[in-house]
Amino acid sequence: MCLAVPGQVMQLDGTSARVKFHGVERVVQMDLVPEVKLGDWVLVHAGYAIQCMDEEEARETLALLAQIEGEMEEQSRAEAKP
Amino acid sequence: MSQPDLRERAERCYDKIAALVSGPVSLMEVCGTHTMAISRFGIRARVPETLRLLSGPGCPVCVTPASQIDHLMAMAREPGVIVTTFGDMLRVPGSKSSLEQERTRGSDIRVVYSPHDAMEIARAAPDRIVVFMGVGFETTSPTIAATMIKALAAGIGNFCVYPAFKVVPPAMDALVASGETRIDGFICPGHVSTIIGSAAYEPIARDRKVPCVVTGFEALDVLEGVILLLEQRAAGKAEVQVQYRRAVSPEGNRTALDILSRTFTPCDAAWRGIGVIPGTGLEPREEFLSMDARRRVQVEMPKDAVDLPAGCGCGEVMRGLKVPTECAMFGTACTPSRPIGPCMVSTEGACAAWYRYGRG
Numbered sequence A: 001m002c003l004a005v006p007g008q009v010m011q012l013d014g015t016s017a018r019v020k021f022h023g024v025e026r027v028v029q030m031d032l033v034p035e036v037k038l039g040d041w042v043l044v045h046a047g048y049a050i051q052c053m054d055e056e057e058a059r060e061t062l063a064l065l066a067q068i069e070g071e072m073e074e075q076s077r078a079e080a081k082p
Numbered sequence B: 001m002s003q004p005d006l007r008e009r010a011e012r013c014y015d016k017i018a019a020l021v022s023g024p025v026s027l028m029e030v031c032g033t034h035t036m037a038i039s040r041f042g043i044r045a046r047v048p049e050t051l052r053l054l055s056g057p058g059c060p061v062c063v064t065p066a067s068q069i070d071h072l073m074a075m076a077r078e079p080g081v082i083v084t085t086f087g088d089m090l091r092v093p094g095s096k097s098s099l100e101q102e103r104t105r106g107s108d109i110r111v112v113y114s115p116h117d118a119m120e121i122a123r124a125a126p127d128r129i130v131v132f133m134g135v136g137f138e139t140t141s142p143t144i145a146a147t148m149i150k151a152l153a154a155g156i157g158n159f160c161v162y163p164a165f166k167v168v169p170p171a172m173d174a175l176v177a178s179g180e181t182r183i184d185g186f187i188c189p190g191h192v193s194t195i196i197g198s199a200a201y202e203p204i205a206r207d208r209k210v211p212c213v214v215t216g217f218e219a220l221d222v223l224e225g226v227i228l229l230l231e232q233r234a235a236g237k238a239e240v241q242v243q244y245r246r247a248v249s250p251e252g253n254r255t256a257l258d259i260l261s262r263t264f265t266p267c268d269a270a271w272r273g274i275g276v277i278p279g280t281g282l283e284p285r286e287e288f289l290s291m292d293a294r295r296r297v298q299v300e301m302p303k304d305a306v307d308l309p310a311g312c313g314c315g316e317v318m319r320g321l322k323v324p325t326e327c328a329m330f331g332t333a334c335t336p337s338r339p340i341g342p343c344m345v346s347t348e349g350a351c352a353a354w355y356r357y358g359r360g
Helices: A055-080 B003-020 B032-040 B066-076 B099-104 B115-124 B141-153 B168-178 B190-196 B198-208 B219-234 B254-263 B286-291 B314-318 B350-357
Strands: A005-013 A016-021 A024-029 A041-045 A048-053 B025-029 B051-055 B081-085 B109-111 B129-136 B159-165 B185-188 B212-214 B240-242 B264-271 B275-284
Touching: A005 A024, A005 A055, A016 A041, A024 A048, A024 B141, A041 A055, A041 B190, A048 A055, A048 B141, A048 B190, B003 B219, B025 B032, B025 B219, B032 B051, B032 B190, B032 B219, B032 B350, B066 B081, B066 B099, B066 B129, B066 B159, B081 B115, B099 B109, B115 B129, B115 B141, B115 B159, B129 B141, B141 B159, B141 B254, B141 B286, B159 B264, B159 B275, B159 B286, B168 B190, B168 B198, B168 B275, B185 B190, B185 B198, B185 B219, B190 B198, B190 B254, B198 B212, B198 B240, B212 B219, B254 B264, B275 B286, B314 B350
Parallel strands: B025 B051, B025 B185, B081 B109, B081 B129, B129 B159, B185 B212, B212 B240
Antiparallel strands: A005 A016, A005 A041, A016 A024, A041 A048, B264 B275
16 A cells, blocks of 8 residues: 655646656656656655655666566466466 | 576575574564565565564554444445545445445445545535545555645635544554564564654664664565564664665655644554554644544444454454464455455455465
8 A cells, every 4th residue: 555656757837747657647746745856756655756766766666666567477477378 | 687686686685584593583564565575575485484574564454443434434325425545445344344335335435546636526526525535654644634735725625534544653662562472673664664764663673672674665675674684683783774775764754744743643543453552543633623524524433343253363463463374264264355354355465465475
């Protein structure tokens, strides 16, 4: 339930922003990170950014998430085999 | 970083853990995402038998009392009321039914991704009362507090929140103080700590002498967290350390904490299967009382709530007294498709994780 995913701020409009995750943009609220700037990386939970991250930290998290997704795909392919 | 690099790093971690464990050690996590990660990565199968990795009360929907779910369902049956909730809550049983079952009986119950979406539903339906189910730990409660502040400022008077929040550190402290379970170290929740900061665990380390390590959610994060806890133990230390530096600072997110304390004040809270723990709940401050669903929708809380059906071991599992397979109903009477207790319903519950991935 406390899952949070990094994304990059592409557009900023007051406390609302467009944040890009894996190429998909979503509207995210910025009330909890007033210091945020255009282009920043943020950690997003329940439609709100809860923390700013530097790019390297965000990419490290994304790389690990991609690894899990890869493993899960591998697993579901293995499970699908008769 | 390539996959072989990651695998090699993980192997080195397992070697280190094996070298550090010499007798019985129990480490507890209090975060549903850690519960899932430990099971999914099969970590229990790779560490020495005497190292017990326990799941504490880390799943917010699992610890929401049946009485509050019953109350919310009673509200949903009132004319003109829309109940909004995170999807996790939908299948969690109250005493007799769940939100999902109530929805099929005609109540207007909608799943939202964000409390902000619930506020937008209220804005678009001014003739209805929109109740948002406020479940969650400190990761989530500030997002709901921020939404309440915005709704108040925008004059969206038909938006309200059912406060069922939980605060994590005093619950960890109460588990240690109860003396029921041996806890040699806490794997502290990653994103709760993003908000509250790692310093929030200092009293547990200092006064209770239990090492605390704030840990991330990937396999390597968890393994490194376990190593840090075992190293502290070997050195006879009890300190707070942060493994998950990518997202956690000692002081946390000050803005979020300010927003939280402007909106809510601490209260006692009942944890399903555990009981009342002082100071672990949040209720709206005076300025926000008009947004307390319990005032806004005048329906009495149904009496005689049944938190756990007879024979259900969720309470013992969440207190670290049992692992899921030690419950007589696990995997036989109680399965994810026919769940009896909340830990089997929620995907982040310990029983659901053990059922899906084995003991992990």
